[in-house]
Amino acid sequence: MTTNRCDDIQVKPDRDTKMRLCYLKNRNPRDKVCKGWVTARAAKWTVLGTDFNDGVYFYLDFPNSSSLKTGWVAA
Numbered sequence: 001m002t003t004n005r006c007d008d009i010q011v012k013p014d015r016d017t018k019m020r021l022c023y024l025k026n027r028n029p030r031d032k033v034c035k036g037w038v039t040a041r042a043a044k045w046t047v048l049g050t051d052f053n054d055g056v057y058f059y060l061d062f063p064n065s066s067s068l069k070t071g072w073v074a075a
Contacts, residue, residue: 001057008050009058011040013071021048023058034061045074 002009009021022034040046052058062069 001055002052004054006052006054009048009052010045010074011048011060011071012045012074013040013042013069015042016040017042017069017071018063019048020061021058022061023049023052023056027055027057037063040071 011017011019016039018037018039020034020037022032025031025033035049038046038048040048048060049058060073
């Protein structure tokens with residue numbers, strides 16, 4: 001969930017990883033919005049989204065959910 005300290009949502013994966021940022025409008029699971037797929041490069045920060053209001057629920061979506069994903073998320 002975003003806070004008033006959130007300017008953007010970034011990731012820094014341990015290895016190249018394809019993903020997309022999804023979030024819930026008005027905290028409603030039926031009203032989700034997903035941005036386009038991006039490949040976040042290993043050991044580099046990648047901005048996935050900007051200008052979120054406080055209290056927005058977000059998650060990362062991966063095309064291959066069975067493989068191990070490690071790294072950092074900053075929001």
